[in-house]
Amino acid sequence: MPELPEVETTRRKLEPLLLGRTIVRIEHDAPDKYRDTHRAHGRVVRDLTRRGKYILARLQDPDGHEDDAELIVHLGMTGGFRYEPGPHTRVTLHTDEGAIYYQDARKFGKWAVVDPGAYASMPTLAGMGPEPLGDDFAVDAFVRAAATCGPVKPWLLSQVPVAGVGNIYADESLWRARIHPAQRRLTLDEATRLHAAIREVMAEAVQAGGSTLSDGTYAQPDGLSGLFQQQHNAYARDGEPCARCGTTITKSVLAQRGTHHCPACQVRRD
Structure with missing residues (x-):
C-alpha cells in the first residue's frame, strides 16, 4: 500500500491543485529521504503523471x-x-496558491528531484514494465514471459x-484468473486470463478510488476513503468463504508477503 489505484486516485485529486502552479518551496527535515527538493523551488508544474506507484511532476524553469x-x-x-497538516506530516509543499501536506506514519516514502528521466538511482522505476491500463500492456508479450515466470x-x-501491481491487486487478480499464487509456469490460457484479470481489477479499483483497509492508512487527499475493499474477493478475506465456490480463503506467506487464495479455485499444478 498504496498501489497503482491509490496513487492514481491521489494524482487525480492533486492535479487541479498543482498543474500550472509555481512551487515556492518544499519544507522537510529529512534530506536523505527527500532529495534535492530545493531544485523544485521557483519551478512551474507543467505536467503531473504517474508511472506504476510513482507520481511524477515535470517542472519548467x-x-x-x-x-x-x-x-x-x-x-x-x-x-x-492531505489538504491540512496532521501529526504525521513530513513534507509541506508550498505553491503560489497555498500548501499541500505529505504525511507518512512509517516514513518509508521518498521524494527526489532529478533531471528529466534520470532514474539511474531508482532501479525499480527505471526498469518498470508497461502500465496495466495502457496499450503497451500487450497480451502476447505477457504470455511469453509468463511461460517461465517462476512463482507468479x-x-x-x-x-x-x-x-503498479502490489500485494492487494496481485491477490485479487490471481483469484479472478483462478491461478495459484505460487504457480511457476503459466499456460497460454492461464496467462491470457491473468492479463485480462489485471486489467479488470485495476480499472475497477481506480474507479472505486482504491482500497482503504482496516488500519485506515490510505485515504484520498480530501479525506475520502477508497471503496474497492468492498469488492475484495481474496485479499484480507482469510477465514471467509470464497465468493465463487464457498471454500474458505486461506492465508500463507510467499516471498515474505501475506498471500490469500482459494484452495479449491486456485489449484497449483506443479
Whole structure:
C-alpha cells in the first residue's frame, strides 16, 4: 500500500491543485529521504503523471523555456497527501496558491528531484514494465514471459511484467484468473486470463478510488476513503468463504508477503 489505484486516485485529486502552479518551496527535515527538493523551488508544474506507484511532476524553469527538472514521489507503505497538516506530516509543499501536506506514519516514502528521466538511482522505476491500463500492456508479450515466470505472485510484484501491481491487486487478480499464487509456469490460457484479470481489477479499483483497509492508512487527499475493499474477493478475506465456490480463503506467506487464495479455485499444478 498504496498501489497503482491509490496513487492514481491521489494524482487525480492533486492535479487541479498543482498543474500550472509555481512551487515556492518544499519544507522537510529529512534530506536523505527527500532529495534535492530545493531544485523544485521557483519551478512551474507543467505536467503531473504517474508511472506504476510513482507520481511524477515535470517542472519548467521560471522563464517557461524548457522542462529542466522532475519531482518524483513514492508514497511507500503509509504515505499520502492531505489538504491540512496532521501529526504525521513530513513534507509541506508550498505553491503560489497555498500548501499541500505529505504525511507518512512509517516514513518509508521518498521524494527526489532529478533531471528529466534520470532514474539511474531508482532501479525499480527505471526498469518498470508497461502500465496495466495502457496499450503497451500487450497480451502476447505477457504470455511469453509468463511461460517461465517462476512463482507468479512475486513475479508480478517485481514490477517487471506490469507496473503498479502490489500485494492487494496481485491477490485479487490471481483469484479472478483462478491461478495459484505460487504457480511457476503459466499456460497460454492461464496467462491470457491473468492479463485480462489485471486489467479488470485495476480499472475497477481506480474507479472505486482504491482500497482503504482496516488500519485506515490510505485515504484520498480530501479525506475520502477508497471503496474497492468492498469488492475484495481474496485479499484480507482469510477465514471467509470464497465468493465463487464457498471454500474458505486461506492465508500463507510467499516471498515474505501475506498471500490469500482459494484452495479449491486456485489449484497449483506443479
